Amino acid sequence: MIILPDFDPVALRIGPLALRWYGMAYAAGFIVAWFWGNRRAQEPWRGVTPRRFDDLVTWLILGLVLGGRLGYVLFYNPSYFLAHPADIFKVWQGGMSFHGGAIGVILVLFLFARRYGIPFLTVGDFLVPLVPPGLFFGRLANFVNGELWGRPTDLPIGMVFPNPLAGGVPRHPSQLYEAGLEGVCLFLLLWLYSRKPRRIGSTGGLFLMGYGCFRFLVEFARQPDTQLGYVAFGWLSMGQVLSVPMILVGLWLFLRPSPIQGQ
Template identity: 50%
Template sequence: MLAFPQIDPVALALGPLKIHWYGLMYLVGIGGAWLLLSRRLKTFDPSWTKEQLSDLIFWSSMGVILGGRLGYVLFYDLAAYMHEPLLVLKVWQGGMSFHGGFIGVMLANLWFGKRNGKSFFQLMDFIAPVVPLGLAAGRIGNFINAELWGRATDLPWAMVFPTDPAQLARHPSQLYQFALEGVALFAILWLYTRKPRPTMAVSGMFALWYGIFRFVVEFVRVPDAQLGYLAGGWLTMGQVLCVPMILAGIALIVWAYRRAPAAQGAAQ
Protein backbone atom coordinates (compact mmCIF):
# COMPACT_ATOMS: atom_id res chain seq x y z
CA MET A 1 0.00 0.00 0.00
CA LEU A 2 1.24 3.49 -0.86
CA ALA A 3 1.01 6.41 1.55
CA PHE A 4 -1.24 9.22 0.45
CA PRO A 5 0.84 12.42 0.15
CA GLN A 6 -0.44 14.94 2.66
CA ILE A 7 -0.80 18.05 0.50
CA ASP A 8 -2.71 21.02 1.86
CA PRO A 9 -5.57 21.72 -0.60
CA VAL A 10 -4.90 25.43 -0.01
CA ALA A 11 -1.83 26.39 -2.04
CA LEU A 12 -1.58 29.92 -0.68
CA ALA A 13 -3.41 31.81 2.06
CA LEU A 14 -3.30 35.60 2.13
CA GLY A 15 -5.39 36.53 5.13
CA PRO A 16 -8.99 35.63 4.35
CA LEU A 17 -8.08 34.95 0.69
CA LYS A 18 -7.29 31.31 0.04
CA ILE A 19 -5.97 30.03 -3.28
CA HIS A 20 -6.71 26.34 -3.70
CA TRP A 21 -4.70 23.87 -5.76
CA TYR A 22 -7.94 22.79 -7.43
CA GLY A 23 -8.42 26.27 -8.88
CA LEU A 24 -4.76 26.54 -9.87
CA MET A 25 -5.11 23.32 -11.86
CA TYR A 26 -7.66 25.03 -14.06
CA LEU A 27 -5.16 27.80 -14.76
CA VAL A 28 -2.52 25.20 -15.62
CA GLY A 29 -4.87 23.51 -18.07
CA ILE A 30 -5.97 26.77 -19.69
CA GLY A 31 -2.40 28.08 -19.95
CA GLY A 32 -1.15 24.82 -21.47
CA ALA A 33 -4.01 24.82 -23.97
CA TRP A 34 -3.19 28.38 -25.04
CA LEU A 35 0.48 27.56 -25.59
CA LEU A 36 -0.19 24.47 -27.69
CA LEU A 37 -2.98 26.06 -29.71
CA SER A 38 -0.63 28.96 -30.46
CA ARG A 39 1.65 26.44 -32.15
CA ARG A 40 -1.23 25.07 -34.22
CA LEU A 41 -2.73 28.44 -35.10
CA LYS A 42 -1.03 28.90 -38.49
CA THR A 43 -2.09 25.48 -39.73
CA PHE A 44 -5.63 26.15 -38.50
CA ASP A 45 -6.04 29.60 -40.07
CA PRO A 46 -3.03 31.83 -40.96
CA SER A 47 -5.30 34.89 -40.91
CA TRP A 48 -6.20 34.42 -37.25
CA THR A 49 -4.53 36.63 -34.66
CA LYS A 50 -3.38 35.75 -31.15
CA GLU A 51 -6.22 37.96 -29.90
CA GLN A 52 -8.79 35.77 -31.63
CA LEU A 53 -7.16 32.70 -30.13
CA SER A 54 -7.24 34.29 -26.68
CA ASP A 55 -10.95 35.04 -27.13
CA LEU A 56 -11.58 31.43 -28.14
CA ILE A 57 -9.73 30.15 -25.07
CA PHE A 58 -11.58 32.58 -22.81
CA TRP A 59 -15.06 31.63 -23.99
CA SER A 60 -14.24 27.93 -24.04
CA SER A 61 -12.97 28.26 -20.46
CA MET A 62 -16.19 29.97 -19.45
CA GLY A 63 -18.06 27.07 -21.04
CA VAL A 64 -15.99 24.60 -19.00
CA ILE A 65 -16.50 26.39 -15.68
CA LEU A 66 -20.17 27.33 -16.02
CA GLY A 67 -21.18 24.16 -17.83
CA GLY A 68 -19.16 21.97 -15.49
CA ARG A 69 -20.73 23.47 -12.39
CA LEU A 70 -24.29 23.50 -13.73
CA GLY A 71 -23.83 20.02 -15.13
CA TYR A 72 -22.83 18.71 -11.71
CA VAL A 73 -25.87 20.36 -10.15
CA LEU A 74 -28.26 18.91 -12.73
CA PHE A 75 -26.72 15.47 -13.22
CA TYR A 76 -25.42 14.62 -9.77
CA ASP A 77 -26.86 16.59 -6.84
CA LEU A 78 -29.82 18.76 -7.79
CA ALA A 79 -31.62 18.30 -4.45
CA ALA A 80 -28.70 19.60 -2.37
CA TYR A 81 -28.26 22.71 -4.50
CA MET A 82 -31.97 23.47 -4.47
CA HIS A 83 -31.82 23.26 -0.66
CA GLU A 84 -28.73 25.52 -0.48
CA PRO A 85 -28.31 27.48 -3.77
CA LEU A 86 -25.14 29.29 -2.59
CA LEU A 87 -23.27 25.97 -2.82
CA VAL A 88 -23.04 26.67 -6.56
CA LEU A 89 -20.45 29.37 -5.83
CA LYS A 90 -18.15 27.12 -3.77
CA VAL A 91 -16.23 25.68 -6.74
CA TRP A 92 -13.08 25.17 -4.63
CA GLN A 93 -14.90 22.32 -2.90
CA GLY A 94 -15.08 20.40 -6.16
CA GLY A 95 -18.34 19.39 -7.74
CA MET A 96 -17.64 19.82 -11.46
CA SER A 97 -19.07 17.59 -14.18
CA PHE A 98 -16.98 16.86 -17.25
CA HIS A 99 -20.09 16.17 -19.31
CA GLY A 100 -21.62 19.49 -18.26
CA GLY A 101 -18.37 21.27 -19.09
CA PHE A 102 -18.28 19.51 -22.46
CA ILE A 103 -21.75 20.78 -23.28
CA GLY A 104 -20.69 24.25 -22.14
CA VAL A 105 -17.67 24.19 -24.47
CA MET A 106 -19.82 23.08 -27.39
CA LEU A 107 -22.27 25.93 -26.84
CA ALA A 108 -19.42 28.43 -26.46
CA ASN A 109 -17.79 27.26 -29.69
CA LEU A 110 -21.08 27.28 -31.56
CA TRP A 111 -21.58 30.92 -30.57
CA PHE A 112 -17.94 31.90 -31.15
CA GLY A 113 -17.82 30.20 -34.55
CA LYS A 114 -20.82 32.14 -35.83
CA ARG A 115 -19.16 35.40 -34.83
CA ASN A 116 -15.82 34.51 -36.42
CA GLY A 117 -16.73 32.70 -39.61
CA LYS A 118 -15.85 29.19 -38.46
CA SER A 119 -18.04 26.13 -38.35
CA PHE A 120 -18.74 24.39 -35.07
CA PHE A 121 -16.71 21.31 -35.98
CA GLN A 122 -13.77 23.34 -37.29
CA LEU A 123 -13.37 24.87 -33.85
CA MET A 124 -14.03 21.63 -31.98
CA ASP A 125 -11.44 19.79 -34.08
CA PHE A 126 -8.97 22.60 -33.38
CA ILE A 127 -9.28 22.57 -29.60
CA ALA A 128 -9.95 18.86 -28.99
CA PRO A 129 -6.26 17.78 -28.93
CA VAL A 130 -5.46 20.12 -26.01
CA VAL A 131 -8.52 19.40 -23.88
CA PRO A 132 -6.77 16.42 -22.21
CA LEU A 133 -4.32 18.88 -20.63
CA GLY A 134 -7.17 20.40 -18.67
CA LEU A 135 -8.55 16.98 -17.82
CA ALA A 136 -5.15 15.85 -16.52
CA ALA A 137 -4.74 18.98 -14.41
CA GLY A 138 -8.26 18.62 -13.02
CA ARG A 139 -7.64 15.03 -11.94
CA ILE A 140 -4.51 16.11 -10.10
CA GLY A 141 -6.69 18.68 -8.35
CA ASN A 142 -9.13 15.91 -7.39
CA PHE A 143 -6.23 13.85 -6.02
CA ILE A 144 -4.90 16.73 -3.91
CA ASN A 145 -8.43 17.28 -2.56
CA ALA A 146 -8.57 13.53 -1.75
CA GLU A 147 -11.93 13.28 -3.52
CA LEU A 148 -13.45 10.93 -6.10
CA TRP A 149 -11.45 7.96 -4.84
CA GLY A 150 -12.03 4.39 -5.93
CA ARG A 151 -13.31 1.16 -4.49
CA ALA A 152 -11.52 -0.78 -1.78
CA THR A 153 -8.69 -2.98 -3.07
CA ASP A 154 -5.66 -4.91 -1.88
CA LEU A 155 -3.46 -3.90 -4.81
CA PRO A 156 0.02 -2.70 -3.81
CA TRP A 157 -0.61 0.86 -5.04
CA ALA A 158 -3.83 1.28 -3.04
CA MET A 159 -4.10 4.34 -0.80
CA VAL A 160 -6.00 5.35 2.32
CA PHE A 161 -7.53 8.77 1.69
CA PRO A 162 -7.93 11.14 4.65
CA THR A 163 -11.46 12.04 3.53
CA ASP A 164 -12.64 8.43 3.60
CA PRO A 165 -14.67 7.78 6.77
CA ALA A 166 -14.03 4.03 6.50
CA GLN A 167 -10.26 4.51 6.09
CA LEU A 168 -9.99 1.65 3.62
CA ALA A 169 -7.19 1.08 1.11
CA ARG A 170 -8.67 2.18 -2.21
CA HIS A 171 -7.92 2.54 -5.90
CA PRO A 172 -6.41 5.99 -6.59
CA SER A 173 -8.92 6.38 -9.40
CA GLN A 174 -8.05 10.05 -9.86
CA LEU A 175 -4.59 8.96 -11.01
CA TYR A 176 -6.08 6.36 -13.34
CA GLN A 177 -8.13 9.12 -14.93
CA PHE A 178 -5.08 11.37 -15.09
CA ALA A 179 -3.21 8.66 -16.96
CA LEU A 180 -6.04 7.73 -19.35
CA GLU A 181 -8.16 10.86 -19.88
CA GLY A 182 -5.11 13.09 -19.64
CA VAL A 183 -1.86 11.50 -20.81
CA ALA A 184 -3.15 8.70 -23.06
CA LEU A 185 -5.93 10.77 -24.67
CA PHE A 186 -3.51 13.64 -25.31
CA ALA A 187 -1.04 11.27 -26.99
CA ILE A 188 -3.76 9.71 -29.18
CA LEU A 189 -5.15 13.04 -30.37
CA TRP A 190 -1.81 14.81 -30.77
CA LEU A 191 -0.42 11.98 -32.91
CA TYR A 192 -3.67 11.65 -34.86
CA THR A 193 -3.67 15.34 -35.79
CA ARG A 194 -0.10 15.32 -37.10
CA LYS A 195 -1.70 14.66 -40.51
CA PRO A 196 -4.72 16.50 -41.96
CA ARG A 197 -7.98 14.78 -41.05
CA PRO A 198 -11.54 15.22 -42.36
CA THR A 199 -13.63 17.75 -40.48
CA MET A 200 -15.39 16.09 -37.52
CA ALA A 201 -12.92 13.18 -37.31
CA VAL A 202 -10.83 14.72 -34.50
CA SER A 203 -13.96 15.60 -32.53
CA GLY A 204 -15.17 12.05 -33.03
CA MET A 205 -11.87 10.59 -31.81
CA PHE A 206 -12.03 12.74 -28.69
CA ALA A 207 -15.61 11.73 -27.86
CA LEU A 208 -14.93 8.05 -28.56
CA TRP A 209 -11.75 7.64 -26.53
CA TYR A 210 -12.77 9.87 -23.65
CA GLY A 211 -16.00 7.92 -23.38
CA ILE A 212 -14.16 4.58 -23.39
CA PHE A 213 -11.54 5.65 -20.85
CA ARG A 214 -14.06 7.18 -18.47
CA PHE A 215 -16.43 4.21 -18.80
CA VAL A 216 -13.63 1.78 -17.87
CA VAL A 217 -12.35 3.75 -14.86
CA GLU A 218 -15.87 4.11 -13.47
CA PHE A 219 -15.83 0.37 -12.68
CA VAL A 220 -13.28 1.01 -9.91
CA ARG A 221 -14.41 4.50 -8.87
CA VAL A 222 -16.90 4.98 -6.06
CA PRO A 223 -19.99 6.79 -7.40
CA ASP A 224 -21.32 9.94 -5.80
CA ALA A 225 -22.95 8.98 -2.51
CA GLN A 226 -26.21 10.78 -3.27
CA LEU A 227 -26.67 8.77 -6.50
CA GLY A 228 -25.02 5.41 -5.93
CA TYR A 229 -25.22 2.83 -8.69
CA LEU A 230 -27.83 2.95 -11.45
CA ALA A 231 -29.29 0.48 -13.94
CA GLY A 232 -29.57 -2.55 -11.71
CA GLY A 233 -26.76 -1.66 -9.37
CA TRP A 234 -23.71 -1.76 -11.62
CA LEU A 235 -23.65 1.37 -13.78
CA THR A 236 -22.74 4.85 -12.56
CA MET A 237 -24.05 8.19 -13.77
CA GLY A 238 -20.63 8.79 -15.37
CA GLN A 239 -20.98 5.61 -17.43
CA VAL A 240 -24.53 6.44 -18.45
CA LEU A 241 -23.38 9.84 -19.71
CA CYS A 242 -20.44 8.27 -21.55
CA VAL A 243 -22.55 5.92 -23.67
CA PRO A 244 -23.93 8.68 -25.96
CA MET A 245 -20.41 10.13 -26.21
CA ILE A 246 -19.01 6.81 -27.46
CA LEU A 247 -21.85 6.36 -29.95
CA ALA A 248 -21.57 9.97 -31.14
CA GLY A 249 -17.80 9.60 -31.52
CA ILE A 250 -18.17 6.51 -33.72
CA ALA A 251 -20.87 8.23 -35.79
CA LEU A 252 -18.76 11.36 -36.31
CA ILE A 253 -15.69 9.39 -37.42
CA VAL A 254 -17.69 7.30 -39.90
CA TRP A 255 -19.53 10.35 -41.21
CA ALA A 256 -16.31 12.37 -41.51
CA TYR A 257 -14.54 9.77 -43.66
CA ARG A 258 -17.59 8.98 -45.77
CA ARG A 259 -18.09 12.62 -46.68
CA ALA A 260 -14.37 13.37 -47.09
CA PRO A 261 -14.09 12.37 -50.80
CA ALA A 262 -17.18 14.42 -51.66
CA ALA A 263 -15.83 17.43 -49.77
CA GLN A 264 -12.45 17.17 -51.51
CA GLY A 265 -14.12 16.86 -54.91
CA ALA A 266 -16.21 19.97 -54.26
CA ALA A 267 -13.06 21.90 -53.32
CA GLN A 268 -11.24 21.09 -56.57
Protein backbone atom coordinates in the same frame (compact mmCIF):
# COMPACT_ATOMS: atom_id res chain seq x y z
CA MET B 1 -0.87 -0.36 0.96
CA ILE B 2 -0.04 3.36 0.78
CA ILE B 3 -1.37 5.94 3.23
CA LEU B 4 -2.09 9.26 1.52
CA PRO B 5 -1.06 12.30 3.61
CA ASP B 6 -3.80 14.72 4.58
CA PHE B 7 -2.84 17.51 2.17
CA ASP B 8 -4.03 21.04 2.79
CA PRO B 9 -6.51 21.93 -0.01
CA VAL B 10 -4.87 25.37 -0.06
CA ALA B 11 -1.59 25.18 -1.97
CA LEU B 12 -0.33 28.66 -1.17
CA ARG B 13 -1.40 31.53 1.06
CA ILE B 14 -0.36 35.11 0.33
CA GLY B 15 -1.88 37.28 3.03
CA PRO B 16 -5.66 36.99 2.71
CA LEU B 17 -5.33 35.29 -0.69
CA ALA B 18 -5.58 31.49 -0.70
CA LEU B 19 -4.58 29.58 -3.82
CA ARG B 20 -6.28 26.18 -3.86
CA TRP B 21 -5.00 23.12 -5.72
CA TYR B 22 -8.27 22.92 -7.64
CA GLY B 23 -8.04 26.48 -8.90
CA MET B 24 -4.37 26.08 -9.76
CA ALA B 25 -5.19 22.95 -11.77
CA TYR B 26 -7.71 24.90 -13.85
CA ALA B 27 -5.20 27.71 -14.36
CA ALA B 28 -2.47 25.26 -15.44
CA GLY B 29 -4.83 23.59 -17.89
CA PHE B 30 -5.80 26.90 -19.46
CA ILE B 31 -2.18 28.08 -19.70
CA VAL B 32 -1.06 24.89 -21.49
CA ALA B 33 -4.09 25.04 -23.79
CA TRP B 34 -3.44 28.69 -24.60
CA PHE B 35 0.22 28.17 -25.53
CA TRP B 36 -0.42 25.04 -27.58
CA GLY B 37 -3.52 26.51 -29.19
CA ASN B 38 -1.56 29.54 -30.36
CA ARG B 39 1.01 27.24 -31.89
CA ARG B 40 -1.65 25.22 -33.71
CA ALA B 41 -3.33 28.39 -34.95
CA GLN B 42 -0.15 29.26 -36.88
CA GLU B 43 -1.02 26.48 -39.35
CA PRO B 44 -3.55 27.96 -41.82
CA TRP B 45 -5.21 24.64 -42.68
CA ARG B 46 -6.59 24.25 -39.15
CA GLY B 47 -9.25 26.89 -39.84
CA VAL B 48 -8.75 29.01 -36.66
CA THR B 49 -6.44 32.02 -36.82
CA PRO B 50 -4.38 33.26 -33.84
CA ARG B 51 -6.68 36.27 -33.50
CA ARG B 52 -9.81 34.11 -33.48
CA PHE B 53 -8.22 31.72 -31.02
CA ASP B 54 -7.66 34.58 -28.55
CA ASP B 55 -11.37 35.37 -28.83
CA LEU B 56 -12.25 31.70 -28.45
CA VAL B 57 -10.39 31.36 -25.13
CA THR B 58 -12.73 33.80 -23.41
CA TRP B 59 -15.77 31.93 -24.69
CA LEU B 60 -14.30 28.61 -23.56
CA ILE B 61 -13.61 29.74 -19.99
CA LEU B 62 -17.23 30.85 -19.65
CA GLY B 63 -18.66 27.66 -21.14
CA LEU B 64 -16.39 25.33 -19.19
CA VAL B 65 -16.86 26.88 -15.76
CA LEU B 66 -20.61 27.45 -16.03
CA GLY B 67 -21.27 24.12 -17.74
CA GLY B 68 -19.02 22.15 -15.42
CA ARG B 69 -20.58 23.59 -12.30
CA LEU B 70 -24.20 23.40 -13.45
CA GLY B 71 -23.58 19.88 -14.73
CA TYR B 72 -22.38 18.80 -11.29
CA VAL B 73 -25.37 20.48 -9.65
CA LEU B 74 -27.92 18.87 -11.98
CA PHE B 75 -26.35 15.45 -12.60
CA TYR B 76 -24.73 14.57 -9.28
CA ASN B 77 -26.32 16.39 -6.34
CA PRO B 78 -29.49 18.31 -7.26
CA SER B 79 -31.24 17.72 -3.93
CA TYR B 80 -28.37 19.22 -1.91
CA PHE B 81 -28.08 22.34 -4.04
CA LEU B 82 -31.84 22.77 -4.10
CA ALA B 83 -31.65 22.99 -0.30
CA HIS B 84 -28.44 25.10 -0.33
CA PRO B 85 -28.62 27.25 -3.51
CA ALA B 86 -25.91 29.65 -2.32
CA ASP B 87 -23.38 26.77 -2.44
CA ILE B 88 -23.78 26.56 -6.21
CA PHE B 89 -21.41 29.51 -6.50
CA LYS B 90 -18.70 28.03 -4.24
CA VAL B 91 -16.68 26.52 -7.09
CA TRP B 92 -13.47 26.81 -5.06
CA GLN B 93 -14.74 23.95 -2.89
CA GLY B 94 -14.71 21.57 -5.86
CA GLY B 95 -17.59 19.89 -7.59
CA MET B 96 -17.28 20.13 -11.38
CA SER B 97 -18.71 17.72 -13.93
CA PHE B 98 -16.72 16.96 -17.06
CA HIS B 99 -19.87 16.03 -18.95
CA GLY B 100 -21.52 19.29 -17.89
CA GLY B 101 -18.40 21.19 -18.91
CA ALA B 102 -18.45 19.43 -22.28
CA ILE B 103 -22.06 20.50 -22.85
CA GLY B 104 -21.16 24.08 -21.89
CA VAL B 105 -18.19 24.08 -24.27
CA ILE B 106 -20.25 22.64 -27.13
CA LEU B 107 -22.84 25.39 -26.68
CA VAL B 108 -20.27 28.19 -26.73
CA LEU B 109 -18.47 26.58 -29.68
CA PHE B 110 -21.73 26.61 -31.61
CA LEU B 111 -22.28 30.29 -30.79
CA PHE B 112 -18.64 31.14 -31.55
CA ALA B 113 -18.70 29.31 -34.89
CA ARG B 114 -21.94 31.06 -35.86
CA ARG B 115 -20.63 34.46 -34.76
CA TYR B 116 -17.42 34.23 -36.82
CA GLY B 117 -18.63 32.10 -39.72
CA ILE B 118 -16.36 29.12 -39.00
CA PRO B 119 -17.77 25.57 -39.40
CA PHE B 120 -18.67 24.17 -35.98
CA LEU B 121 -16.83 20.87 -36.51
CA THR B 122 -13.70 22.72 -37.66
CA VAL B 123 -13.61 24.64 -34.38
CA GLY B 124 -14.21 21.41 -32.47
CA ASP B 125 -11.37 19.62 -34.26
CA PHE B 126 -9.05 22.52 -33.43
CA LEU B 127 -10.05 22.59 -29.77
CA VAL B 128 -10.29 19.01 -28.51
CA PRO B 129 -6.53 18.20 -28.54
CA LEU B 130 -6.08 21.09 -26.08
CA VAL B 131 -8.38 19.51 -23.48
CA PRO B 132 -6.41 16.52 -22.04
CA PRO B 133 -3.74 18.59 -20.21
CA GLY B 134 -6.53 20.26 -18.25
CA LEU B 135 -8.02 16.87 -17.44
CA PHE B 136 -4.61 15.69 -16.25
CA PHE B 137 -4.12 18.60 -13.86
CA GLY B 138 -7.71 18.39 -12.65
CA ARG B 139 -7.40 14.71 -11.71
CA LEU B 140 -4.14 15.38 -9.92
CA ALA B 141 -5.95 18.05 -7.89
CA ASN B 142 -8.68 15.51 -7.06
CA PHE B 143 -5.96 13.16 -5.82
CA VAL B 144 -4.23 15.79 -3.67
CA ASN B 145 -7.60 16.82 -2.23
CA GLY B 146 -8.33 13.18 -1.37
CA GLU B 147 -11.66 13.18 -3.23
CA LEU B 148 -13.32 11.01 -5.88
CA TRP B 149 -11.43 7.98 -4.61
CA GLY B 150 -11.75 4.45 -5.96
CA ARG B 151 -13.39 1.29 -4.75
CA PRO B 152 -11.79 -0.90 -2.06
CA THR B 153 -8.94 -3.09 -3.28
CA ASP B 154 -6.39 -5.56 -1.89
CA LEU B 155 -3.82 -4.75 -4.59
CA PRO B 156 -0.43 -3.31 -3.51
CA ILE B 157 -1.35 0.03 -5.13
CA GLY B 158 -4.30 0.45 -2.78
CA MET B 159 -4.30 3.78 -0.96
CA VAL B 160 -5.88 4.80 2.33
CA PHE B 161 -7.41 8.24 1.93
CA PRO B 162 -7.54 10.52 5.00
CA ASN B 163 -11.19 11.49 4.54
CA PRO B 164 -13.25 9.58 7.16
CA LEU B 165 -15.91 8.89 4.51
CA ALA B 166 -13.36 6.69 2.71
CA GLY B 167 -13.64 4.22 5.60
CA GLY B 168 -9.92 3.87 6.29
CA VAL B 169 -9.59 0.96 3.84
CA PRO B 170 -7.19 0.67 0.87
CA ARG B 171 -8.81 1.94 -2.31
CA HIS B 172 -7.94 2.29 -5.98
CA PRO B 173 -6.27 5.65 -6.71
CA SER B 174 -8.79 6.11 -9.52
CA GLN B 175 -7.89 9.79 -9.83
CA LEU B 176 -4.42 8.75 -11.02
CA TYR B 177 -5.92 6.20 -13.42
CA GLU B 178 -7.98 8.98 -14.96
CA ALA B 179 -5.01 11.36 -15.06
CA GLY B 180 -3.04 8.74 -16.97
CA LEU B 181 -5.79 7.71 -19.39
CA GLU B 182 -7.80 10.90 -19.92
CA GLY B 183 -4.79 13.18 -19.56
CA VAL B 184 -1.68 11.48 -20.92
CA CYS B 185 -2.98 8.72 -23.21
CA LEU B 186 -5.76 10.81 -24.75
CA PHE B 187 -3.35 13.69 -25.30
CA LEU B 188 -0.87 11.46 -27.16
CA LEU B 189 -3.65 9.87 -29.20
CA LEU B 190 -5.09 13.22 -30.32
CA TRP B 191 -1.69 14.84 -30.86
CA LEU B 192 -0.47 12.03 -33.11
CA TYR B 193 -3.75 11.86 -35.04
CA SER B 194 -4.15 15.60 -35.60
CA ARG B 195 -0.60 16.38 -36.76
CA LYS B 196 -1.79 16.44 -40.36
CA PRO B 197 -5.10 17.30 -42.06
CA ARG B 198 -7.89 14.84 -41.32
CA ARG B 199 -11.54 14.52 -42.26
CA ILE B 200 -13.58 17.33 -40.73
CA GLY B 201 -15.14 16.14 -37.49
CA SER B 202 -12.96 13.05 -37.10
CA THR B 203 -10.60 14.57 -34.51
CA GLY B 204 -13.56 15.66 -32.42
CA GLY B 205 -15.06 12.20 -32.84
CA LEU B 206 -11.83 10.56 -31.70
CA PHE B 207 -11.83 12.73 -28.58
CA LEU B 208 -15.41 11.83 -27.69
CA MET B 209 -14.75 8.12 -28.23
CA GLY B 210 -11.45 8.18 -26.37
CA TYR B 211 -12.68 10.07 -23.36
CA GLY B 212 -15.92 8.13 -23.21
CA CYS B 213 -14.17 4.75 -23.33
CA PHE B 214 -11.47 5.69 -20.82
CA ARG B 215 -14.00 7.16 -18.40
CA PHE B 216 -16.32 4.15 -18.77
CA LEU B 217 -13.47 1.77 -17.91
CA VAL B 218 -12.10 3.76 -14.97
CA GLU B 219 -15.57 3.97 -13.43
CA PHE B 220 -15.30 0.25 -12.64
CA ALA B 221 -12.48 1.16 -10.22
CA ARG B 222 -14.01 4.44 -9.00
CA GLN B 223 -16.38 4.60 -6.05
CA PRO B 224 -19.83 5.76 -7.24
CA ASP B 225 -21.04 9.05 -5.82
CA THR B 226 -22.59 8.41 -2.42
CA GLN B 227 -25.76 10.36 -3.14
CA LEU B 228 -26.33 8.47 -6.40
CA GLY B 229 -24.88 4.97 -6.17
CA TYR B 230 -25.46 2.89 -9.28
CA VAL B 231 -28.02 4.50 -11.54
CA ALA B 232 -28.61 1.83 -14.23
CA PHE B 233 -28.90 -1.96 -14.19
CA GLY B 234 -27.51 -2.08 -10.67
CA TRP B 235 -23.89 -1.73 -11.83
CA LEU B 236 -23.55 1.38 -14.02
CA SER B 237 -22.57 4.72 -12.47
CA MET B 238 -23.70 8.15 -13.60
CA GLY B 239 -20.28 8.71 -15.21
CA GLN B 240 -20.73 5.57 -17.32
CA VAL B 241 -24.29 6.44 -18.33
CA LEU B 242 -23.18 9.90 -19.47
CA SER B 243 -20.20 8.43 -21.34
CA VAL B 244 -22.29 6.13 -23.56
CA PRO B 245 -23.78 8.91 -25.76
CA MET B 246 -20.31 10.46 -26.04
CA ILE B 247 -18.93 7.20 -27.42
CA LEU B 248 -21.80 6.79 -29.90
CA VAL B 249 -21.65 10.37 -31.18
CA GLY B 250 -17.86 10.15 -31.39
CA LEU B 251 -18.03 6.93 -33.40
CA TRP B 252 -20.47 8.53 -35.83
CA LEU B 253 -18.28 11.61 -36.29
CA PHE B 254 -15.15 9.51 -36.74
CA LEU B 255 -16.66 7.21 -39.38
CA ARG B 256 -18.87 9.63 -41.32
CA PRO B 257 -17.58 10.62 -44.78
CA SER B 258 -16.49 14.27 -44.87
CA PRO B 259 -13.95 16.50 -46.68
CA ILE B 260 -10.35 16.75 -45.50
CA GLN B 261 -9.72 19.85 -43.40
CA GLY B 262 -8.15 22.67 -45.44
CA GLN B 263 -8.90 21.10 -48.83
